[in-house]
Amino acid sequence: MPMGHTATAEAGSGGLTATEHRLANGLRVVLSEDHLTPVAAVCLWYDVGSRHEVKGRTGLAHLFEHLMFQGSGQVKGNGHFEKIQGAGGSLNGTTSFERTNYFETMPAHELELALWLEADRMGSLLVALDDESMENQRDVVKNERRQRYDNVPYGTAFEKLTALAYPDGHPYHHTPIGSMADLDAATLEDARAFFRTYYAPNNAVLSVVGDIDPEQTLAWIEKYFGSIPGHDGKPAPRDGSLPQTIGEQLREVVEEEVPARALMAAYRLPEDGTREADAADLALTVLGGGESSRLYNRLVRRDRTAVAAGFGLLRLAGAPSLGWLDVKTSGDVEVPVIEAAVDEELARFAAQGPTAEEMERAQAQLEREWLDRLGTVAGRADELCRFAVLFGDPQLALTAVQRVLEVTAEEVQAVAQARLRPDNRAVLVYEPITAEGGDAETAEETAEAAVSDENEESAK
């Protein structure tokens, strides 16, 4: 068990440090000490997400994530939840395109329990997995889909736009929630095969952050995880690379029972982990992040044609990221009016670039978001895993904010010129219909911006 980096803070890391280690079975471990509050966060990222799913089995990674809470070798039934909550901890798991994560935040003196539980399911889930859990969680996940997507206005916008933005057959063409038909089709054997293929110590990163003794923590990790055999044989995910731009404007008009017209769009943007992705993040913030952004000022304040207007960035490492536009119209305003104004603002921005004040504001906003994310042990643990799994280096998490602050106005303008163009977007237009007038199609409606996670438990 070779020790990794020593804990010396790098410039721009805000004094935070992390050490890296690797067990003989391939499990990568990242530790970060912080003794301000007696809490410790455990985060485990498995390098598997919906992009690894195959045709006819969409939603399997997420359904499987639910099964990870249904007991394992030494843990009965809902024991994972019961034991963590009974120890004063909180826990959850989420599935996105690129990874599945499981996390617990514990009072510091209960850290060992969380490690024991995570090791138990990593090493022995299949001892407990049975048909009863499978059938029950299939129903729960279908109800999750109904609650979060099918039964809310614009609820399936994310799914529709993703399907437009990534071509048929592309690993990101479908979203993590999957289709009802595929959820119905998944078998217990599919779940078992999924576990055997992807749930191995050498396909995971474990981070522990907070009021911990690193040596003791590492000893516990070796004790509980050390004997779980690693195995290879995980197929490489299908290639997600695509040309830099779409090359045409893709478009779908949805006639549904929604409360107002809407214009949504997804722009193809640089992959996460690149300087260009940070530049794109700043461009979208200047254009549509918050109430001093160009689109908000234009559409909501001046033209008064929209009730809400904003841009978000869905960062992806294994495929182009998506710049997510969401505008809900005001009153009887028609979509072409909005679209013309958006195009005008984007063209102006590409021609002029951001002003110095706009750069300052956008960087200040993104800096605060980073401070928020790194301000809790759970947030820090998640970011350390993210950079370790997606980019091979957890230390990058601690300096991420510095990189955003180094981006120049010229780089922001360059990415806007290259990418924020009408021929590089998929557009979704919503036209409302009344309940009685519509055809037999379900009244599907929406959650707002890009939802990339399927929460294990709903927040209330």
Place this chain on the structure above:
Amino acid sequence: MTELATMDFHPQPQSGDARPWAFPAPERGTLDNGLTVLRCHRPGQQVVAVEVLLEAPLEAEPTGLDGVATIMARAFSEGTDKHSAEEFAAELERCGATLDAHADHPGVRLSLEVPVSRLPKALGLLADALRAPAFEDSEVERLVRNRLDEIPHETANPGRRAAKELSKELFPATSRMSRPRQGTEETVEGIDSAAVRAFYERHVRPATATAVVVGDLTGVDVDELLGDTLGAWTGSSAQPRPVPAVTADDTGRVVIVDRPGAVQTQLLIGRVGADRHDRVWPAQVLGTYCLGGTLTSRLDRVLREEKGYTYGVRAFGQVLRSAPDGSGAAMLAISGSVDTPNTGPALDDLWTVLRTLAAEGLTDAERDVAVQNLVGVAPLKYETAAAVASTLADQVEQHLPDDYQATLYRQLAATGTVEATAAVVNAFPVDRLVTVLVGDAAQIEEPVRALGIGEVSVVRAE
């Protein structure tokens, strides 16, 4: 087919020694202008949270102008005597700050979050907003139109729609609580800048306001900073407002809000009960957690983990408004969504869970786990400045002492199984619950009638 694990198993580890943690005690003071200030140093929390409470309750809104408190709250960030609306938003964002404001039954709350390095500037902007809001005609007009545009979105959202219907059912039409917090189309239409300014002049002043400042305040001269910013806000003194009593009709009944074609039914089952001033509160918190606080509580154990009818159903108690004399109230409710075909069976199971709880009570094991969770999660829950500030502000808003939360943890730990059972059974009596179902009436009405859980009425789709 079973599978043999190849790992070495070890017995479940024992807990280590608990490290001390207590809910932070704020330092309380008053500025020369009468503003009450609570401050709390939280080492390491670089994003500072500031909460300002204004004693401008919804029941103070003039007749026919429901929503004026909301429009005022939003208008605070739409320009001051120094900045236009666009400039104000730009200056705030230049600080890396966020400023949210909303109006609720007890009053108006403004929440600022900002990195400590830019706290002075952001606090200056917040003070300008409170001291000299522009309330320009055109900006208020825009906010009114914007608010009108939002209403159809809320009506289309099953959760929001259910909440609106439950308030209408529970409270008498004369009570402000029976009507939407942010107003209706009819009332919002009538709001203009004069109405907003009149409401501001009547109800907003430092003497009846409180500011809560929480974060890593190392090296910050808080007194000087507050003096330069919120200290410059002036206003007359005022008598505390009497708080109207809360009455509610919880006769057991069912209201179906029709949503043809809905694939799920949104449930909201509620009534009104004790708030934090009542001695039963800790036991009620404990019992409610055992009933529906989490995935392993009684409701989800059946409805989710056994039957798969739902993604999750929760029971909760949420304070509506409190009064110094203890006459306040909380909404006690059960909420969640179930798939349309299983709406009848899910409600049947839900009622069975409640009846069984009343007949057999909670177990000691359930009580123990609930206490360990509710008390144990405190250090996690209050890691950020924003979480601490929000709870301190709630305490002030609810006329509770500053050490209320710290005391509550001790009380929870001292509450027994019998008390928790009594509290939750009293909180959710099977014949005194108003059930709102937002779903496809054509499919759910008959099965729900057959349950006999109260008279059933249907509100047709709007």
